[in-house]
Amino acid sequence: MQDEVKIKAAARRQFLFDSAKIACGAGMLGLGVGLYAKQARALPPTAIRPPGAGAEPAFLGACIRCGMCVRDCPYKILDLAKLEQDIATGTPYFTARSGPCEMCDDIPCVKACPTGALDPQLKNVDKARMGLAVLVDHESCLNYLGLRCDVCYRVCPLIDKAITLEPQHNARTGKHTLFIPAVHSDRCTGCGKCEQACVLEAAAIRVFPRHLAKGQIGGHYRLGWEEQKKAGKPLIEGIIDLPDRMPETAK
Amino acid sequence: MKQGIGVEAIRAKGWLAAHQWLLARRATQLGVLALFLAGPWLGYWIVKGNLNYSLTLGVLPLADPYVLLQSLIAGHRPERNALIGVAIVLAVYFLVGGRAYCAWVCPVNIATDAAYRVRARLGVRGSARLVRASRYWILAMTLVLAWITGTIAWELVNPVSMLHRGIIFGMGAGWLVIVTVFLLDLFVAERAWCGHLCPVGAFYSVIGKFSPLRVSAVRRAQCNDCADCYAVCPEPLVIKPALKGAEEGIGPVILSPHCTNCGRCIDVCSKDVFAFGTRFNNRIELRGNNEGPAMRATAKPV
Numbered sequence: 001m002q003d004e005v006k007i008k009a010a011a012r013r014q015f016l017f018d019s020a021k022i023a024c025g026a027g028m029l030g031l032g033v034g035l036y037a038k039q040a041r042a043l044p045p046t047a048i049r050p051p052g053a054g055a056e057p058a059f060l061g062a063c064i065r066c067g068m069c070v071r072d073c074p075y076k077i078l079d080l081a082k083l084e085q086d087i088a089t090g091t092p093y094f095t096a097r098s099g100p101c102e103m104c105d106d107i108p109c110v111k112a113c114p115t116g117a118l119d120p121q122l123k124n125v126d127k128a129r130m131g132l133a134v135l136v137d138h139e140s141c142l143n144y145l146g147l148r149c150d151v152c153y154r155v156c157p158l159i160d161k162a163i164t165l166e167p168q169h170n171a172r173t174g175k176h177t178l179f180i181p182a183v184h185s186d187r188c189t190g191c192g193k194c195e196q197a198c199v200l201e202a203a204a205i206r207v208f209p210r211h212l213a214k215g216q217i218g219g220h221y222r223l224g225w226e227e228q229k230k231a232g233k234p235l236i237e238g239i240i241d242l243p244d245r246m247p248e249t250a251k
Numbered sequence: 252m253k254q255g256i257g258v259e260a261i262r263a264k265g266w267l268a269a270h271q272w273l274l275a276r277r278a279t280q281l282g283v284l285a286l287f288l289a290g291p292w293l294g295y296w297i298v299k300g301n302l303n304y305s306l307t308l309g310v311l312p313l314a315d316p317y318v319l320l321q322s323l324i325a326g327h328r329p330e331r332n333a334l335i336g337v338a339i340v341l342a343v344y345f346l347v348g349g350r351a352y353c354a355w356v357c358p359v360n361i362a363t364d365a366a367y368r369v370r371a372r373l374g375v376r377g378s379a380r381l382v383r384a385s386r387y388w389i390l391a392m393t394l395v396l397a398w399i400t401g402t403i404a405w406e407l408v409n410p411v412s413m414l415h416r417g418i419i420f421g422m423g424a425g426w427l428v429i430v431t432v433f434l435l436d437l438f439v440a441e442r443a444w445c446g447h448l449c450p451v452g453a454f455y456s457v458i459g460k461f462s463p464l465r466v467s468a469v470r471r472a473q474c475n476d477c478a479d480c481y482a483v484c485p486e487p488l489v490i491k492p493a494l495k496g497a498e499e500g501i502g503p504v505i506l507s508p509h510c511t512n513c514g515r516c517i518d519v520c521s522k523d524v525f526a527f528g529t530r531f532n533n534r535i536e537l538r539g540n541n542e543g544p545a546m547r548a549t550a551k552p553v
Contacts, residue, residue, distance in 0.1 A: 023388060033396060034399065036408070037396065038400065057401050060402035066314075067420050080420045090406060090416055113330070
């Protein structure tokens with residue numbers, strides 16, 4: 001009887017020790033994978049997700065790494081990230097400089113996605129927000145130097161909407177005009193055609209993840225001229241219009 | 252004193268009969284891979300995707316319930332195709348035995364079986380003492396991790412999907428993980444990965460807890476205690492109750508969810524003790540009435 005109790009107690013101790021051992025092992029493994037997962041959320045700026053992908057942490061919870069989007073991309077621009085890359089293992093991405101998104105009308109990659117990691121609500125590819133093009137280098141951009149390169153503007157699938165050319169005075173020559181490519185974040189899909197087409201050795205215009213590319217104005221800011229337009233009248237009633245007084249000499 | 256494992260069975264039944272389930276299993280594993288590779292290699296798109304999700308002939312979706320569960324815990328509600336795929340996979344593996352996935356489909360199994368053979372050939376002795384329940388703790392850990400990180404964190408390192416995806420989409424440095432698993436099985440502990448650690452196998456064992464298709468020691472009375480079945484079994488603990496439980500009133504069906512339904516025990520048994528059957532034919536034979544034909548009669552459904 002006594003022996004039986006002892007054996008039972010020993011077995012219980014062994015079970016607890018074993019459990020503690022496994023818990024420690026699993027915990028350590030979990031810690032390692034967890035920290036790695038935290039790192040993996042920092043998507044490198046050159047890797048762009050296919051259309052319809054949400055913010056990176058949400059995407060990594062939704063994408064099951066099946067590669068269906070890779071298979072159904074007619075231009076074969078997508079790839080699944082490999083272990084040694086900085087991109088979360090097995091997730092799809094493309095690199096704008098070497099192979100930008102061709103913005104298919106029927107968005108086959110989104111249709112292929114079984115989980116909705118690429119949002120099936122995205123029906124119009126012009127509404128995709130894969131990233132945002134930014135003219136990062138004003139020093140090497142040929143248009144900034146006063147030439148008429150215009151290539152990024154010409155290749156943009158949303159020409160005159162996502163990229164426009166803004167005339168500016170050329171202070172260097174004093175008599176010419178600079179045609180500055182300006183990206184409009186409300187229309188740019190981040191397809192990367194401009195980055196691919198940039199004629200420089202290293203692109204002056206590049207697509208970045210939107211959270212890196214976009215500033216945000218303070219929520220309390222009101223732009224007076226827009227508020228006035230909305231209101232349809234001056235914002236402050238009864239501003240006294242003083243008479244214009246010119247200098248004596250101008251008379 | 253004792254000859255090599257399975258030698259007796261080869262002598263009794265012939266080489267082919269003593270390897271039929273092993274061959275069927277390898278053919279299935281390679282066949283599944285071939286179906287997936289026919290597209291990227293030859294341009295015949297029968298199956299697209301990988302083991303996490305695939306679409307066969309453009310109509311049949313199959314999805315891995317384990318990865319979808321992690322996605323769900325991470326906070327994402329999957330779309331219809333993934334859900335249909337999960338339902339089909341759950342139903343199939345419930346029927347054929349959850350861990351049939353491990354033995355018949357999983358590509359890592361080929362690597363770990365190879366490690367096991369090399370281990371025997373080299374005569375590697377000694378094995379780190381791993382607890383077989385570790386896999387459930389790791390399984391739980393992966394689910395907790397999905398919840399904490401809000402991402403499918405385990406997929407970053409999961410050797411199972413990494414190998415299958417790698418073969419189809421490009422391996423990169425993923426080979427390192429597979430080599431690590433191979434060396435772990437070879438030098439650190441026998442059957443370390445598939446038999447002790449892999450959370451995918453643990454998950455599928457849960458699916459197959461009540462699977463109808465089971466290996467049964469139907470003619471256990473003929474067992475000559477050669478122990479070849481224990482030697483080849485990747486989960487040797489599952490055999491004993493069924494094979495030796497007649498005295499304690501335990502039926503001949505291997506009911507443990509850890510059994511991978513690989514059928515290797517059927518192959519190596521020179522006495523044809525084991526056979527595939529259902530979990531329902533688990534009647535305990537009457538003593539003294541255990542000759543072959545009579546046994547078979549009692550093993551039929553009541």
